[in-house]
Amino acid sequence: MNDEFDKKNAVIRFFHVTKRYGSKNALFDITLDICENDFVFISGPSGAGKSTLLKLLYLGEPVSEGEIIVDGMNLKRINHRAIPLLRRKFGIIFQDFKLIPSKSAYENISLVLEAQGIKRSLIKKKVRSLLRNVGIDDKEKCYPPSLSGGEQQRVALARAIAGNPKIILADEPTGSLDAESAAKIFDLLKECRQNGATVLIATHDTELIRKTGGKVILLDQGRLDVMTVIPKLE
Amino acid sequence: MRTFIEKGFFNFITIATISLSGLTVGAFLLFIVNADMVMASWTKDVRIMAYLEPDIDSQRIDQIRTQLQALEGIDLVVFISGDTALEQLKSEMKRHQSIFDNLKVNPLPDSFELHPVHVPEHFGRFERLARFVEQIPEVSEVEYGEKWLGRIANIIKLFKITVYAMSALFIGASVFFVANTIRLVLYSKRDEVEIMKLVGASDRYIKTPFYINSLLHGGIGGGVGLAALYILFRLLETSVLSGLPANLVSLSFLPPEIACSIFGGSVMVGWIGCFLSLKRFLK
Known part of the structure; x- marks a missing residue:
């Protein structure tokens, strides 16, 4: 174990977490801490359990055994009504984007803010500024099916950061993107970290990890294989 | 509001069902109200x-x-x-x-x-x-x-009981129908609802548009049902009763409190239908 992971200000804590689908272990006995403002890669081959680990954090799936604590909330004891509050701590970029096809780019992003009860006038300002930041301010009225993969990914990123989340979860955020779009998305994710967010990225793209550098949690067949820090490739 | 327009077919079916049940219940009540009035006028001179x-x-x-x-x-x-x-x-x-x-x-x-x-x-x-x-x-x-009045009164009483039972049946069927229609809408929007939940939307936030939708369905359905009943009543009054002596039978439309109750009942049908389907869907 690397000392870099043993900080006291952990925002995410896993205690002997196991996730089973039927009799198959998707994750087995995972114990780890992720600290505030960390930029962490969760890596490993396909089927290693990267996406499952992220899903457990926002209660996309329930834990089979063990405990997870997110920003002081024990997910095992969380009340049904508190789940939206837990999810608002996260900004999630899904592998398949999960944009609502019947809503425009603007509406997909504003949804998060509306759900938090923010005033319409403020939402308008904030969404426009987000669209500008991710470089698709001209696509405000476009619907997801008419956007390219890179553009959809940017809308997803803008939606993820709209509510100023404490933690950003990105599941293969560059999986379907060309190198230029992928680099742009990574730059934006780093910017989020600079603004104080903790960023967790599930990816199997080791090349990208080497280029970017950062803390890495390596999973193999559901088990925690390595936790290390990879320096940025100069 | 866009949801309301988008789901045109479902809206039409829901509103039509509520209208029809409002019209039927209203027609029954209209008959009872008028039968009571006629009986009251006849028994006055016994x-x-x-x-x-x-x-x-x-x-x-x-x-x-x-x-x-x-x-x-x-x-x-x-x-x-x-x-x-x-x-x-x-x-x-x-x-x-x-x-x-x-x-x-x-x-x-x-x-x-x-x-x-x-x-x-x-x-x-x-x-x-x-x-x-x-x-x-x-x-x-x-x-x-006027011994025969008693017999008519008994028939009306029996009819009233039947009407109340049938009204309950119609209202129950409407609630069931509305609930199922909303369930279909929910299933067609389940991905959207799932995404909303994942980005932290509360159940209340998700439910509110459906409730507004259903209350609108109920209100419009009730209004349309009452309007249709009024038109039918006027047609009946002018065509069928025109040949009869004026003092023999005089008909009147539903009193405002009953009309309001039918309208309120229709809104409630929409609300209950929505409540039942959402309760099941978001469980």
Whole structure:
């Protein structure tokens, strides 16, 4: 174990977490801490359990055994009504984007803010500024099916950061993107970290990890294989 | 609001169902209201006639009058002597004077005309009063020509029970139908709902548009049902009743409180339907 992971200000804590689908272990006995403002890669081959680990954090799936604590909330004891509050701590970029096809780019992003009860006038300002930041301010009225993969990914990123989340979860955020779009998305994710967010990225793209550098949690067949820090490739 | 327009077919079906059930329940209630009114007007003039045995002295007649006036539910007691009755008959049958010319003895008995207090829908009391009057030894016969009113009242009462049961059935069917329609809409939007939940939307945030939608469905459905009922009522009034004498039957539309209840009930049907399907879907 690397000392870099043993900080006291952990925002995410896993205690002997196991996730089973039927009799198959998707994750087995995972114990780890992720600290505030960390930029962490969760890596490993396909089927290693990267996406499952992220899903457990926002209660996309329930834990089979063990405990997870997110920003002081024990997910095992969380009340049904508190789940939206837990999810608002996260900004999630899904592998398949999960944009609502019947809503425009603007509406997909504003949804998060509306759900938090923010005033319409403020939402308008904030969404426009987000669209500008991710470089698709001209696509405000476009619907997801008419956007390219890179553009959809940017809308997803803008939606993820709209509510100023404490933690950003990105599941293969560059999986379907060309190198230029992928680099742009990574730059934006780093910017989020600079603004104080903790960023967790599930990816199997080791090349990208080497280029970017950062803390890495390596999973193999559901088990925690390595936790290390990879320096940025100069 | 966009959801409301997008799901045109579902909206149409839901509104049509609520309208139809509002129209049906409204039509039943309209019938009851009017039947009650007609019955009330008919029972207003009900009289009980008590015919006396011949040759009763005036002192006893006074006693009987006092006895009858003391009865509960009697507004007025009028004594009609045989002679007065014959005079009245003669004046009513002026064209048949020859019948009376041959009369050597007045065949009409002395009688009491009892005017009961007007209490609509309380027909059983006529029979009770008649039975009581019959027990007076000097009373030979008691008659109240509106005996058939009681029978009609019983039929109406039976009809009312049927109407209430059928209304409950219609409302239940509407709720079931609305709930299922909303469930279909929810299934068609389940990805959207799932995404909303994942980005931290509360159940309340997700539910609110569906409730607004359903309340609108209920309101529009109720309004359309009442409007259709009013149009049908006017058509019936002008076409069917135009040939009948005006004072025989007069119809009136639902009183505002019942119309408001139907409207409110329709809104509730939408709300309950939405509540049931959302409860199941978001579980």
